Amino acid sequence: MIWVTWRQHRAQILLTAGFLAVLGVLLLGSAVEARLYVAGHAPPGCPGPAVACAELEVALGRRYDAVYSVFGWMPLVLPALIGAFWGAPLLGREYERGTHRLAWTQSVPVWRWLAVKLSVLAGAVVAGGLLLSLMVSLWRPVFRAGIDSSFGNIGVFNMVGVAPAAWWLYAFALGTLAGAVFRRTLPAMALVVAGVAATMAALFGLSDHYAEPARAELTGTVVLDDVDARLVRAAWVEPSGREVADPAGSGCPLRADAGRSSRNAEAWQECLFAKGYRYAMYYHPPSRFWRFQWTEAGILLLASAAFGGLAVHRTLRRPG
Amino acid sequence: MRPALEATGLGVRYRRSWALRDCSLAVPAGRVAALVGPNGAGKTTLMHAAVGLLRPARGSVRVAGEAAFVAQDKPLYDGFTVAETLAFGRRMNTRWDGDAAADRLARLGIPLDRKAGGLSGGQRAQVAITLALARRPDLLVLDEPLANLDPLARHDVMRAIMAEVAERELTVLLSSHVVSDLEETCDWLVVLNDGRLQVSGDIEDLLAGHLVLTGPADTPSPAGVSVVGESRTGRQAGLLVRGGPVPDPRWRARRASLEELVMGYLRSPASAALPGLAGVGA
């Protein structure tokens, strides 16, 4: 049965492995190149707090951007591909080609066929996701040390930790269920792509509620000093301690800024701070990285189990 | 002796309509049973229920031993070579006679390195049947094995199946909507019509137990026999009856052919020739 699983799905397995290998080489190459660049161009004492180091950081940031564009779409595209090419054909293609009547009338019972295929392929998908996460985690600090972490940027957040594995598994389970329902590959593929995109948008909205946001009251500035925090919302706090969305009764005039200047806004903020107003920010600090990772993975894992269970139930109820 | 296939009160429902209802039959071991009926009569449904591709809504269907199934479109993994197809069979089954399978394919001249997707219709049917036979099944279920095959391939496929039956105790259930396909090969007849079982029994007994009567149209129906179906055209009447003999000299009687028997029943859905289940296993 393991051989059958390998033989039927080796194209997907080899392609995914190949993709990960190429990506690994690419990341390794860019990291080595960046290190050489730093070694060749860094003034003495860099990287470090010296002002001269800033220029180096900017240059590294530019190099990072060039490579980043390669995988900016990966958090969305990779799970969609996994769902479309690992999940959707698993049952959809069998039904479409009528081969389910071959596969499920051999001595191996249907439930075992499903159990082996689902566990082997889900295992491979999770392993692939973890490998991707590992590679990205090793590579990113080379460019981004001290610039941002992997928490505030949702795209990066979905590429490190356990997130890729959870997303890949989720897409695989969704694709499998779609294949079992439609009994055709193409509509199942379409549903996976739409489903993964919709889920990503939904979880992005939901992620603010994974934990009670931390609150900070600022005076003199409206910028949180932690660049990687996830901002949830902000409000002005009147001297009386009441939070208002719009401090209209403050008497500070707000004039529109022209062009890219923010002079008027800054003047307005200074006026507010002078009158005793404070700026309250609700945010999630980067220390919550793992809590968020596991919460999201938990949701996706539960959904995967539900989809997988439904697909199995549907298949066993009417295999023909 | 235990029947190779036994259905008791079998009912299968697709959404709201019944594809098969109250179907009770038994096929004795070692028989080659023909499952006939018009398209949509429930033949495929009965076969799918027998091999576990369907869960019956009512009743049960039981196979004594292992059943192997070849679906109508002879499904194979197109990307597999013939050799890989055999490897698939070996790994998916507890009983497997790989040597016999390789021998058969060699005799048929089907190359092992050919992709299943590149086989001709006849070769594909042969590979699918080889795969089923290599499992050494007790019951071989074939859904329209001859459909879409040219006459030569039909003959070859039938020869292969019959040779296997000659070799060992194997029960075969094969469906067709063309009765003439089955005349020389089958010794048991199951007729399904609109989801109901109409006939189930030994073909020779059935043929011996039925007569075709022809006579003037105004001849009264004969006594002592049950009329399965009748057709009156102008001055002539033709009857298919069960039982006999018919003493009335106005009726000329002769044995029914298999085709006449099947057609007679299919035209009269209310008639049925079903043995008591107890007597079938003997």
Added chain:
Amino acid sequence: MIEFHLDRGSGVATYLQLVHQVRQALRLGELRPGDQLPTAREVVERLAINPNTVLKAYRELEHEGLVEGRPGMGTFVRQGVAGPTLADHTRLRRGLEAWVREARAAGLDQEDLRALFSVVLADASKEGAA
């Protein structure tokens, strides 16, 4: 060895066709005492018919005393079973050929010949049975 064939349109039961062919081969001297009949599997592989049909035909022939089954070996034509001699055949055939020529000259066609022959044959067998 005898090679069976089937006339699928004849309406004659398959097993009877096999029986007739063996009888005919015996009559024509194509099968001789001690000759083996093909196994059920061999017949089935050639004709694609139900093996039980072959077995039934062989049982019928055995019943008539023409052949005997030897367990584990096959079915053989029995010793002492002999059709008319070859000389008889030749002589009778000559006679029949002369009769056919005569009938043709009288204007009978192929169909007429066959019908006439069957009727005579049927009548003769009735007399024989009576």
